[in-house]
Amino acid sequence: xxxxxxxxxxxxxxxxxxxxxxxxxxxxxxxxxxxxxxxxxxxxxxxxxxxxxxxxxxxxxxxxxxxxxxxxxxxxxxxxxxxxxxxxxxxxxxxxxxxxxxxxxxxxxxxxxxxxxxxxxxxxxxxxxxxxxxxxxxxxxxxxxxxxxxxxxxxxxxxxxxxxxxxxxxxxxxxxxxxxxxxxxxxxxxxxxxxxxxxxxxxxxxxxxxxxxxxxxxxxxxxxxxxxxxxxxxxxx
Amino acid sequence: xxxxxxxxxxxxxxxxxxxxxxxxxxxxxxxxxxxxxxxxxxxxxxxxxxxxxxxxxxxxxxxxxxxxxxxxxxxxxxxxxxxxxxxxxxxxxxxxxxxxxxxxxxxxxxxxxxxxxxxxxxxxxxxxxxxxxxxxxxxxxxxxxxxxxxxxxxxxxxxxxxxxxxxxxxxxxxxxxxxxxxxxxxxxxxxxxxxxxxxxxxxxxxxxxxxxxxxxxxxxxxxxxxxxxxxxxxxxxxxxxxxxxxxxxxxxxxxxxxxxxxxxxxxxxxxxxxxxxxxxxxxxxxxxxxxxxxxxxxxxxxxxxxxxxxxxxxxxxxxxxxxxxxxxxxxxxxxxxxxxxxxxxxxxxxxxxxxxxxxxxxxxxxxxxxxxxxxxxxxxxxxxxxxxxxxxxxxxxxxxxxxxxxxxxxxxxxxxxx
Ligand SMILES: Cc1cc2nc3c(=O)[nH]c(=O)nc-3n(C[C@H](O)[C@H](O)[C@H](O)COP(=O)(O)OP(=O)(O)OC[C@H]3O[C@@H](n4cnc5c(N)ncnc54)[C@H](O)[C@@H]3O)c2cc1C
Numbered sequence: 011x012x013x014x015x016x017x018x019x020x021x022x023x024x025x026x027x028x029x030x031x032x033x034x035x036x037x038x039x040x041x042x043x044x045x046x047x048x049x050x051x052x053x054x055x056x057x058x059x060x061x062x063x064x065x066x067x068x069x070x071x072x073x074x075x076x077x078x079x080x081x082x083x084x085x086x087x088x089x090x091x092x093x094x095x096x097x098x099x100x101x102x103x104x105x106x107x108x109x110x111x112x113x114x115x116x117x118x119x120x121x122x123x124x125x126x127x128x129x130x131x132x133x134x135x136x137x138x139x140x141x142x143x144x145x146x147x148x149x150x151x152x153x154x155x156x157x158x159x160x161x162x163x164x165x166x167x168x169x170x171x172x173x174x175x176x177x178x179x180x181x182x183x184x185x186x187x188x189x190x191x192x193x194x195x196x197x198x199x200x201x202x203x204x205x206x207x208x209x210x211x212x213x214x215x216x217x218x219x220x221x222x223x224x225x226x227x228x229x230x231x232x233x234x235x236x237x238x239x240x241x242x243x244x245x246x247x
Numbered sequence: 248x249x250x251x252x253x254x255x256x257x258x259x260x261x262x263x264x265x266x267x268x269x270x271x272x273x274x275x276x277x278x279x280x281x282x283x284x285x286x287x288x289x290x291x292x293x294x295x296x297x298x299x300x301x302x303x304x305x306x307x308x309x310x311x312x313x314x315x316x317x318x319x320x321x322x323x324x325x326x327x328x329x330x331x332x333x334x335x336x337x338x339x340x341x342x343x344x345x346x347x348x349x350x351x352x353x354x355x356x357x358x359x360x361x362x363x364x365x366x367x368x369x370x371x372x373x374x375x376x377x378x379x380x381x382x383x384x385x386x387x388x389x390x391x392x393x394x395x396x397x398x399x400x401x402x403x404x405x406x407x408x409x410x411x412x413x414x415x416x417x418x419x420x421x422x423x424x425x426x427x428x429x430x431x432x433x434x435x436x437x438x439x440x441x442x443x444x445x446x447x448x449x450x451x452x453x454x455x456x457x458x459x460x461x462x463x464x465x466x467x468x469x470x471x472x473x474x475x476x477x478x479x480x481x482x483x484x485x486x487x488x489x490x491x492x493x494x495x496x497x498x499x500x501x502x503x504x505x506x507x508x509x510x511x512x513x514x515x516x517x518x519x520x521x522x523x524x525x526x527x528x529x530x531x532x533x534x535x536x537x538x539x540x541x542x543x544x545x546x547x548x549x550x551x552x553x554x555x556x557x558x559x560x561x562x563x564x565x566x567x568x569x570x571x572x573x574x575x576x577x578x579x580x581x582x583x584x585x586x587x588x589x590x591x592x593x594x595x596x597x598x599x600x601x602x603x604x605x606x607x608x609x610x611x612x613x614x615x616x617x618x619x620x621x622x623x624x625x626x627x628x629x630x631x632x633x634x635x636x637x638x639x640x641x642x643x644x645x646x647x648x649x650x651x652x653x654x655x656x657x658x659x660x661x662x663x664x665x
Binding site for chain 1: 653
């Protein structure tokens with residue numbers, strides 16, 4: 011039997027109001043989601059008896075704060091984002107699944123992401139069954155949004171001016187050491203430019219959670235982000 | 248051969264000076280920076296680093312070791328050793344800055360020279376003053392600098408911080424720690440309240456029946472809701488904050504009798520931390536660039552309203568909306584360095600951008616922060632956007648915030664001193 015979860019009327023409006031984005035909701039298909047999950051299976055287990063493998067198990071994911079299993083060895087990036095208050099809901103999962111690196115830099119999850127909104131919606135509907143109150147679907151946690159978290163290729167293609175980046179970097183190096191130290195505040199030197207640009211735009215759009223970074227990125231233009239990425243990518247340690 | 252090379256370099260320098268009118272004929276342009284703190288050290292370092300030897304940078308700083316005021320409260324609370332917050336100037340010297348350990352005692356703006364206590368006179372093309380603060384005389388009745396041993400301010404870090412800590416440790420069981428808080432504007436708006444938190448933490452561990460009284464001339468203070476929530480959660484009944492509404496501004500002290508009189512009521516205390524009203528470090532006044540207590544500056548480059556070749560950074564400046572913090576001074580220094588370099592060598596000058604974040608520690612792993620971004624407008628540095636930690640945040644969020652402050656400390660000290 012094909013179960014299709016459909017987000018309806020009032021619940022949809024109420025749910026979206028709290029998300030802050032003009033998300034377009036569609037249903038997610040659980041069976042189709044089970045197929046998508048095959049891509050995840052190499053590292054993650056879900057369902058009865060699921061255990062941590064290369065990645066943590068995914069039972070009880072919805073409403074849980076990121077990086078909370080003490081027995082699991084999370085990457086620093088994930089620990090920070092959990093400490094920063096990221097909670098897994100359909101919206102945050104959708105953003106994460108589309109491009110894991112945009113949301114959690116240097117995650118050990120070496121997965122390029124699901125580019126098709128439909129795949130994500132289906133996967134989210136599938137995973138939602140293994141959280142506490144799957145019967146609440148869709149009211150408790152809208153299961154699927156067709157939000158576009160991917161960056162315009164034109165933004166990614168921008169060539170940054172490293173000299174400008176060097177000047178702008180003064181705003182970063184008060185906290186992020188130019189020599190690359192990493193205690194409490196992550197190192198940002200020698201990142202691939204694309205990772206840098208993705209991360210900064212994710213802060214700008216507030217998909218990544220961190221008040222300081224949302225504020226700093228919020229007023230940087232596309233050219234400025236490109237300039238910073240160009241500068242830090244080549245900084246000698 | 249050598250001669251030819253020199254002649255060639257001389258010609259190149261002369262050509263360069265066409266596009267940089269400030270350059271004195273043939274010589275390298277000279278920048279003198281007074282004060283090796285958050286503003287001055289950063290400016291000296293950035294100018295030397297980015298001009299790659301094209302500008303002569305001299306830093307005048309009397310102390311051989313800079314003790315940061317930031318984290319000096321954590322030292323009081325027992326989270327840091329004094330050596331953790333002391334930094335030498337070796338990194339700056341290695342980075343090409345000529346570090347002179349002396350006091351600047353006068354500025355001749357017509358001759359464009361700075362005179363030092365040791366007798367030397369240094370010429371400058373651009374002068375950057377970042378002397379921090381001094382105290383307004385007569386600000387707290389009964390207190391002057393000669394009383395700073397009996398009643399320390401500990402608002403310039405180092406020996407004063409050590410003294411206050413020693414007095415805190417020697418407090419009798421159930422004793423009273425008093426603080427006289429300063430009026431606005433002063434360096435580090437959350438500083439006195441982070442200090443109250445750290446003193447409370449120390450007392451809770453070592454002297455739990457002791458009390459803290461704060462006499463404050465202000466009706467409210469930075470991160471007030473967050474601090475008061477924290478004091479109630481961690482140090483219930485220990486802190487008595489007397490704001491202006493209850494006579495906290497009507498205060499006098501007697502350093503001999505060790506008494507504090509608040510709104511007519513005299514109390515015998517064991518430790519008294521007097522933080523008087525502040526003004527720009529005296530050299531700014533001697534240079535004739537102050538108006539009242541502070542030195543007004545142009546937001547675009549931190550040059551003073553009084554003299555386009557004299558810049559004032561950090562606490563000593565009157566710039567607009569930024570709080571007087573180490574972060575702000577560091578941010579202003581980079582804008583200034585870019586502008587000074589541009590004026591002297593013709594390098595590209597980018598538009599000014601400023602930011603600030605101040606972290607405070609309330610109790611172990613309970614950190615909070617407040618921050619904002621700023622831009623230069625015609626009449627001041629104006630706030631663009633900001634945020635503040637919320638009351639009722641989870642322990643995880645607070646711990647991450649504290650960890651971040653540790654990262655920031657490593658970051659800013661490296662950014663200042665290399
Ligand atoms: C308890 C406390 C906690 C604080 N916590 C924080 C915090 O967490 N975060 C933050 O961002 N800020 C904090 N601050 C504020 C911060 O310390 C100051 O805002 C910052 O140091 C200002 O930088 P500055 O360059 O203006 O002055 P300073 O850093 O004070 O530097 C001035 C330097 O000039 C030198 N000097 C003065 N006069 C002369 C002269 N005539 N000749 C030569 N040299 C001279 C002095 O020796 C000194 O080294 C705190 C302050 C205090 C008191």
